[in-house]
Amino acid sequence: MRIAVFGANGPTGRHLTAQALAAGHEVVAVTRSPGSLPARPGLTVAVADATDPTAVDSAVEGTDAVLSALGARFSKDAVSLYSASAAAITDAMGRHGVKRLLAISSSIADPGWRPTGAHFFNHVLDPLVNRRLGRTLHEDMRRMEDVIRATGLDWTLGRPSGLFEHPVVTDYLTAPVSADGVFTARTDLAASMLRELEERRYVRTAMGVITTAVKPNIAKLIWNEGVRKK
Numbered sequence: 233m234r235i236a237v238f239g240a241n242g243p244t245g246r247h248l249t250a251q252a253l254a255a256g257h258e259v260v261a262v263t264r265s266p267g268s269l270p271a272r273p274g275l276t277v278a279v280a281d282a283t284d285p286t287a288v289d290s291a292v293e294g295t296d297a298v299l300s301a302l303g304a305r306f307s308k309d310a311v312s313l314y315s316a317s318a319a320a321i322t323d324a325m326g327r328h329g330v331k332r333l334l335a336i337s338s339s340i341a342d343p344g345w346r347p348t349g350a351h352f353f354n355h356v357l358d359p360l361v362n363r364r365l366g367r368t369l370h371e372d373m374r375r376m377e378d379v380i381r382a383t384g385l386d387w388t389l390g391r392p393s394g395l396f397e398h399p400v401v402t403d404y405l406t407a408p409v410s411a412d413g414v415f416t417a418r419t420d421l422a423a424s425m426l427r428e429l430e431e432r433r434y435v436r437t438a439m440g441v442i443t444t445a446v447k448p449n450i451a452k453l454i455w456n457e458g459v460r461k462k
């Protein structure tokens with residue numbers, strides 16, 4: 233398949249791109265920073281701001297499926313990346329007859345999801361990080377979900393929980409709507425999206441993705457995701 237990967241230069245996007253190429257797909261890596269993606273067989277780089285309809289249109293043309301690993305930073309101001317890019321991507325897909333879309337959202341987008349982790353996660357990290365610092369980001373993620381749901385595309389919303397780096401794909405779990413658990417390795421999230429592309433178990437619904445085989449060290453997670461990444 234020829235797959236467009238939006239956010240290809242981000243932490244999950246890089247895993248998605250590498251795993252898709254390893255699986256024999258052709259990848260159109262869509263990024264604003266083409267210099268950071270080394271040339272590899274099967275890889276084409278498309279330079280586009282994901283909210284620019286013209287640039288998105290060119291990136292989507294000629295592909296068989298679109299995967300989005302786009303992400304915004306936490307902000308106290310309104311976030312629009314998710315909904316604006318979803319509108320540009322789904323419009324372009326409609327114009328070019330591309331039907332299959334997998335976009336990363338979050339467990340938080342499921343109003344019924346509650347963390348089932350350790351006390352510190354449930355009572356400190358989740359309320360502070362997900363519900364307070366991430367409030368405007370998650371509001372726009374829900375708008376993105378609404379934009380995608382309103383299309384006639386074969387969409388799947390990937391809903392991970394707290395993302396962390398782990399070197400290999402593990403025996404991760406997927407579940408409809410959202411999954412019971414608090415952490416998802418980015419390697420597992422990428423693998424679950426590529427598997428869903430083949431298996432089509434969650435078409436026109438959301439797929440929770442959870443890693444259970446390994447757990448991140450919380451101090452390292454806060455450093456890597458909250459401090460170093462900013």
Ligand SMILES: NC(=O)c1ccc[n+]([C@@H]2O[C@H](COP(=O)([O-])OP(=O)(O)OC[C@H]3O[C@@H](n4cnc5c(N)ncnc54)[C@H](OP(=O)(O)O)[C@@H]3O)[C@@H](O)[C@H]2O)c1
Nearest residue numbers: 239241242243244264281282302303304338392393394395
């Ligand atoms: N962190 C968590 O615990 C957690 C939990 C659940 C869900 N998620 C979601 O999972 C997704 C993936 O997260 P991640 O940490 O792997 O990635 P990320 O750090 O959020 O980065 C994603 C990529 O999006 C790209 N991007 C942002 N705005 C863009 C624009 N206007 N046009 C084109 N590209 C743009 C960035 O490109 P540049 O490199 O050009 O800046 C970046 O490479 C995000 O949506 C995140 O919110 C995260």
